[in-house]
Amino acid sequence: MARHRLATNTDTRTEDAVATYLSDVAAELYGPRRRREAILAELRDGLDQATEDNIAAGLSPDRAAAAAISQFGTPQAVADAFAGELATAYARRTIALFIVTGPLVGIWWLLLLQPSPWRTGLIALLAAIPVLPLLIIAIATAGGTFATTGRLMRWLPETGPRRALAATTAIATICIIGDLTVITMFMASDVPTRPLAVIAIAASLTRIACSITTVRHATRMRSRSR
Amino acid sequence: MLPMRPELLKGHLDTLLLAVLEPGPQHGYAIIESLRSGSDGALDLPTGTVYPALHRLERAGLIASDWQTVGGRRRRAYHLTPAGQAALGEQRAVWDQFSTAVTALLGRRTWPATA
Numbered sequence: 001m002a003r004h005r006l007a008t009n010t011d012t013r014t015e016d017a018v019a020t021y022l023s024d025v026a027a028e029l030y031g032p033r034r035r036r037e038a039i040l041a042e043l044r045d046g047l048d049q050a051t052e053d054n055i056a057a058g059l060s061p062d063r064a065a066a067a068a069i070s071q072f073g074t075p076q077a078v079a080d081a082f083a084g085e086l087a088t089a090y091a092r093r094t095i096a097l098f099i100v101t102g103p104l105v106g107i108w109w110l111l112l113l114q115p116s117p118w119r120t121g122l123i124a125l126l127a128a129i130p131v132l133p134l135l136i137i138a139i140a141t142a143g144g145t146f147a148t149t150g151r152l153m154r155w156l157p158e159t160g161p162r163r164a165l166a167a168t169t170a171i172a173t174i175c176i177i178g179d180l181t182v183i184t185m186f187m188a189s190d191v192p193t194r195p196l197a198v199i200a201i202a203a204s205l206t207r208i209a210c211s212i213t214t215v216r217h218a219t220r221m222r223s224r225s226r
Numbered sequence: 227m228l229p230m231r232p233e234l235l236k237g238h239l240d241t242l243l244l245a246v247l248e249p250g251p252q253h254g255y256a257i258i259e260s261l262r263s264g265s266d267g268a269l270d271l272p273t274g275t276v277y278p279a280l281h282r283l284e285r286a287g288l289i290a291s292d293w294q295t296v297g298g299r300r301r302r303a304y305h306l307t308p309a310g311q312a313a314l315g316e317q318r319a320v321w322d323q324f325s326t327a328v329t330a331l332l333g334r335r336t337w338p339a340t341a
Contacts, residue, residue, distance in 0.1 A: 046255035081274035
């Protein structure tokens with residue numbers, strides 16, 4: 001009985017040591033929540049396996065857990081090692097969101113600001129919606145970054161975490177400039193306010209808020225990744 | 227055997243990880259142990275550097291992973307993809323050429339004296 005209680009206490013201490021270590025690692029990880037959870041679950045499994053191997057090699061449970069933790073490195077070192085992958089994951093996820101939601105914002109402005117009659121050519125379209133070149137730059141940056149941080153990096157030069165975050169910041173900034181421009185243009189024009197305009201402005205304001213958050217997060221992560 | 231500095235492995239870790247996964251799927255810690263035991267302890271890498279390298283290889287589509295539950299624990303097992311198998315074959319050929327050339331140079335004990 002006493003022996004069983006002793007074993008249970010040791011197990012609890014071992015558990016506590018691993019849990020404290022993982023909690024310290026978690027405090028240093030920045031990036032998408034699901035990615036962070038997956039990393040911690042994987043580290044947990046590795047630490048448990050290392051502890052079991054150390055016990056099988058003759059160490060006491062306490063020393064086995066301590067040795068496993070030491071083998072994995074300091075929480076800061078482990079978090080630093082993951083910083084690049086988390087930054088890239090954040091950049092890819094955010095860029096994908098911009099690509100997917102872009103048409104949901106743009107369609108309202110296109111319907112609202114389209115030149116009349118509709119088929120008057122590219123010049124008329126650019127005059128009506130002058131932010132189109134900016135959007136093309138943003139789409140090209142997004143496509144390029146997405147391709148060179150994914151499977152195509154086997155053939156194309158890989159974009160590193162810092163450049164991926166810089167591209168994310170650039171895309172978000174272009175969205176802010178573009179949205180502010182079209183809102184200002186619409187306000188300054190004599191086009192009567194319609195429900196379509198309310199939807200377009202609301203969509204742009206939402207994207208501006210999301211873009212500002214993206215710039216803040218990307219800048220903070222960029223300072224942490226090498 | 228002296229353990230190698232991690233920076234010496236720069237550029238080769240990806241290929242080594244693919245080679246370790248060639249026989250079959252393994253979880254992260256088992257891969258680290260395979261690197262260590264397969265090199266007689268010479269490749270004793272900090273664990274923190276190996277997991278992110280595996281994630282990068284998965285992002286490149288050279289390996290893939292599945293989550294399993296083993297003994298009540300969530301475990302991520304990695305396996306080679308066909309693209310990873312092909313990349314490993316290419317890297318083996320490159321390494322054979324490189325090592326033959328380097329061994330030919332380093333293997334010379336004495337250099338001929340110049341006049």
